[in-house]
Structures are given as structure tokens and as C-alpha cells.
Amino acid sequence: GENVEQHPSTLSVQEGDSAVIKCTYSDSASNYFPWYKQELGKRPQLIIDIRSNVGEKKDQRIAVTLNKTAKHFSLHITETQPEDSAVYFCAAKPRGSGNTGKLIFGQGTTLQVKP
Amino acid sequence: DGGITQSPKYLFRKEGQNVTLSCEQNLNHDAMYWYRQDPGQGLRLIYYSQIVNDFQKGDIAEGYSVSREKKESFPLTVTSAQKNPTAFYLCASRGQGGQPQHFGDGTRLSIL
Numbered sequence: 001g002e003n004v005e006q007h008p009s010t011l012s013v014q015e016g017d018s019a020v021i022k023c024t025y026s027d028s029a030s031n032y033f034p035w036y037k038q039e040l041g042k043r044p045q046l047i048i049d050i051r052s053n054v055g056e057k058k059d060q061r062i063a064v065t066l067n068k069t070a071k072h073f074s075l076h077i078t079e080t081q082p083e084d085s086a087v088y089f090c091a092a093k094p095r096g097s098g099n100t101g102k103l104i105f106g107q108g109t110t111l112q113v114k115p
Numbered sequence: 116d117g118g119i120t121q122s123p124k125y126l127f128r129k130e131g132q133n134v135t136l137s138c139e140q141n142l143n144h145d146a147m148y149w150y151r152q153d154p155g156q157g158l159r160l161i162y163y164s165q166i167v168n169d170f171q172k173g174d175i176a177e178g179y180s181v182s183r184e185k186k187e188s189f190p191l192t193v194t195s196a197q198k199n200p201t202a203f204y205l206c207a208s209r210g211q212g213g214q215p216q217h218f219g220d221g222t223r224l225s226i227l
Binding site: 004006009032034036041042043044045046049089099100101102103105106107108 | 146148155156157158159160163165171173205209213215216217218219220221
């Protein structure tokens, strides 16, 4: 079945440094890739997403890159701040999900930004 | 998102008991989803519904049941058949046209 692998599971960076989280998906026909941020005990919130017809998307300090050939996509956070500390989830929408909007989620990355 | 309300925030279940988790949305979204979240794991899909009176099993539907009698509501029942129900349960909804899923605040279910 479809699968999304996310690495690393934990990431610790110094404030001001960059953080990169990578995800690999199995269904080459996947066409939508959102990233969610979940603070402790709270709901996941969409922070950025990208569709398969785009290679890169940026929103202020956050960017996502997509490599369809290698079937992986990455989240890049620059100039990290302590409030960036959270669990980040990637997801992929398999082509076979049609209009259901079903997503396959990665296992999550706990990001800690040290002041 | 304020438009998706899950209740209660915390819930305790006794052995052999069924419990129902509530999910209500006022976003006029057609699609709704239930996920289970365990420590160190991603979100796993339990059930989803694209329209009223219709729903489909997700990847881990055993021991759970749902209903979709109203567009706004998608309650999840954790039955006594679910032997390991302790988890954080998240409800999500999605509008039409390729919109992303938006989540509620979740319900944490524990066993007494």
C-alpha cells in the first residue's frame, strides 16, 4: 500500500539555524503534499503545501521542495525561532484517492529549537 | 480552526464500555475524517465520509463505528471491541476543490 517515510524523527537546532525535514513517498502518482505543525496537545495546523506540478514553494521562513523523480519532498525552515518547536507531519495524497482527499501521513518529526 | 469542534477534550472509558466522540463543523465542508494519533506515530485514518449518509473505512476501522446523519456532524464511537483505545483522536474536515484538511482540537481517550 501507499507509504510515507519521514526523517528524522527528532531534530534539535540552535535558534537562528536552519532545519530540514525530509519525506519519501511510495506512490509515484501522488499529487498533493501538505505539511502540518502540531504544538503539544494542540491540533495539527497546515503550514504549507505543494502540488505535483510545482517544484518549490516558499512562504516567508518556510519552504517546501518536491523531487518527483526521487519521490521525496522536504520542509525547510530558515532562521528558526523557539516558537518553531513542535511536531511536524508531512503527508501525501495518492492519485488513487480520487476526490476523497485521503492523505497518507509520515510518522512526524519533533523539532526542538534551543534559545 | 474555530469551525471544527471536538468534545469532550478528555474522555475515560471503562472496560466493556462504548464511548462516543463528538465532531461538529460549521464550515459547510462535505468531507470529514477521523484519525487516531499514538506517540511516535503519524496520523492513521479510522473512517471518512464524503457526503451525508455515506462513509468508508480507513486503515484502522476495526473496533470503531461512525455515522453521518447531518453534514455538520460526524461522531465516532469507540466500541468495546477496540482493545487498545488509549490515544489522541483527531477529527478533520475538507471543503471542495482540492482544499486542505483542517483539524479539530482533538479528544484524548484513556482507559480507567
